[in-house]
Amino acid sequence: MTRLASFWSGLGGDPALVSRVSAVERSGVLPSRLPVREFAGACVGVCALAAAELAARRTGGGEVPAVRVDDGAVATAFVSERHLRVDGRAAESFAPLSRFWRTADGWVRTHANYPHHRARLLSALGAPEDPDAVAAVLAGRSAQDVEETVTAAGGLAVALRTPGEWAAHGQAAAVARLPLVERVRLDSAPAREFAPVGVGDPLLPAAGLRVLDLTRVIAGPVATRTLALLGADVLRLDPPGMPELPDQHTDTGFGKRSALLDLASGREVFEKLLASADVVVTGYRPGSLDRFGLSAEAPAERRPGVVVAQLSAWGATGPWAGRRGFDSLVQVATGVARIEGEKDRPGALPAQALDHGTGYLLAAGVLRALSDQADEGGSRLVRVALARTAAELLAGGAGDAVPGGEVSATPWLAERDSPLGRLRYALPPVEFEGGPRDWARGPGVWGADAARWL
Template sequence: MTPLASFWSGLGGQSALVTRVFPVERRGVLSSRLPVREFAGACVGVCALAAAELAARRTGGGEVPAVRVDDGAVATAFVSERHLRTDGRAAESFAPLSRFWRTADGWVRTHANYPHHRARLLAALGTPEDPDAVAAALAGRSAREVEETVTAAGGLAVALRTPEEWAAHEQATAVARLPLVERVRLDSAPAREFAAVDGGGPLLPAAGLRVLDLTRVIAGPVATRTLALLGADVLRLDPPGLPELPDQHTDTGLGKRSALLDLVGDRERFEELLAGADVVVTGYRPGALDRFGLGAEALAERRPGVVVAQLSAWGATGPWAGRRGFDSLVQVATGIAHAERGPEGGPGALPAQALDHGTGYLLAAGVLRALSDQAEAGGSRLVRVALARTAAELAAGAGDRVTGEPGTDLSPAPWLTERDSTLGRLRYALPPVDFEGGPRDWSRAPGAWGADTARWL
């Protein structure tokens, strides 16, 4: 079974619909020792197929539109942050303290892009904000000691593990029990009734749907950016005082609105928004939002018929379930960075933040399939994914492959576009989700973070 067929089956889709997907292979893009090109195409493919399936339902139940999965479009989108330009300026990448470091017995990777994470890292190590001082402090400690010390301080550091070391870890065991996309029916809410979509423009299967986006960084925002492409009114909510990286927000903010909301002080406003929401997407650590009544069951109780989509780094169970994590750190823990090591033996990385992007498209696919399922059988729905589970799927697809395809110099130009925005002139990657009659670009440019009003259109 191909990765796309396997992923589609796991989403509960009809196997016959896989024949509606037409790939355009461009070997050498996303070159890696692991099958990143095939994996990325499968993630985008099932998302586009789920969109096409829902589109067919909303236009009278005819044949599902044909889906095109072009490796060039997928590869460009999976590194969208590298292609972003704002008035000609390239996006800022990883901060100086977000990198691999030598330790006394191996390697550790830290993540310090956000000011609060950087402060916790430095406090745990007892060093000033100086890379040389950090390097000296880490060189005298074991990688596992650094991992535990920084984690205990609320920072982010993960020791490099081999695939075998990760397989022996309790968290790997917990993750292995999970499906790639977890799908749960929460109650017996009535079947969803969809209005017919307007046939005057692009086919928008999510038109008329309202999505509350409580996600940050890449995977969750990629999922909601995709739902916005497909016609949903996506409102991203962030707490005041928790900063966001401007370029990251620009890259993943296409098609959405962005507002600030205090879930404690503005609780009445949030409940008003929830009452009108069809989908709630969260990307915080498991249990972190429960105290605000934002667990899946609590949301479904107050808003029967809702689709709740949850994303985490390490999974909802296991000893690491409550830990913070990002794509780069999950690669290090799960053995991917070891598998991608360079010729001199140092740790490496995937050619894209493929766990983030891939998981984002899988989450969007899960939401779209949940909406289709609701039209048949009703019920509030929970869709759940984890970066570590996505990593396991990618690693499992490697088989006997030990070296990747030769890299290619394929130009990304066909899959890039420009437009004006309140942020300046933007160059950005076009969406890779492509089906017959569907949208080719987002209906609105991103705006400034937190600049919109917390209300539905």
């Protein structure tokens, strides 16, 4: 509970509420050298506690519902993409060119799941779309050269670093100055007045709240998927020319609606949505949405009282702030992959724990901001970064490799029909007394909904 208490304090929560959390520990889950099991449980635990706190406020200010964190549920959710089945078919994972590669002096990891990233990688390397050809090119170049060349072309490649090498990097220094969850009051907007929520079945602390979801991949969608679980009307917006990976959308689309909107040509539609949004969540590179009026402060100027939640890979400041990034690449840059690997080969965490953990932390930050608004008012900024989450995980220290145990995921899996087919999926790990145990709706077809509020 020490880590959970630390996270909760960083979110501005009442320390006394930590006593409302109980844990079911299962030592065989999420085996690793770094303390992933404890870290994952703390991320989910503070999210559930923030939800329970808001629930108590909206039902009349009584006792905060008891929170339960079960390592089995958390571990299952942290690898939800592996458990997903669509009509019995397993979800597609990393593409063939998204992997570790040997270089002349070490290792790099590339990310090429999206077609445009794959095309940029191959163009930068001057290689055909063939793993053997790519391996041959990379074997003759230094890891640093590959990182710089591919990055300059808009692709994704990161050289493997040790924790010490990362600590000496300028981006690590920028990240070290940040809190795990950055929380800023932006203005003096009036205190939020919540409509009361009855003690129903289930208890939905985010009922009636509108969330604009401009995120992709895993961390941001996990955060908004969690807000949808808690009753929020979540509308995800994607640009028409940037298709999402189908299985990724299925896994993270529970509880939400999905619409396509060009923020340039559809500016009037977007401004109408923003005018009545309670929360705006963005997951694009810092600065990339500023031209659409989506900097940290701009939404609050048009919609006083809004909560702006921002996610990035490397952080909002520092030499790498504007770089693209994914969980797997942050693991490589920060030294996590070196710790989790063997002497002659890098490794990886047992889950995309930076993505999932950051997602639950972001949702927790939003929920705490909503509670703070009821007391103090003010538009709020909540900001997280995968690299800062990695720093927190690394701060827990590394031990000997923990062997995996025989813990079945079956108790935390469910099935349902959906417009995408028959789904098997991981149940949400956020659990508090009276709260929801599943999403009210499954994922729909990507981009098939209207860009409007219900």
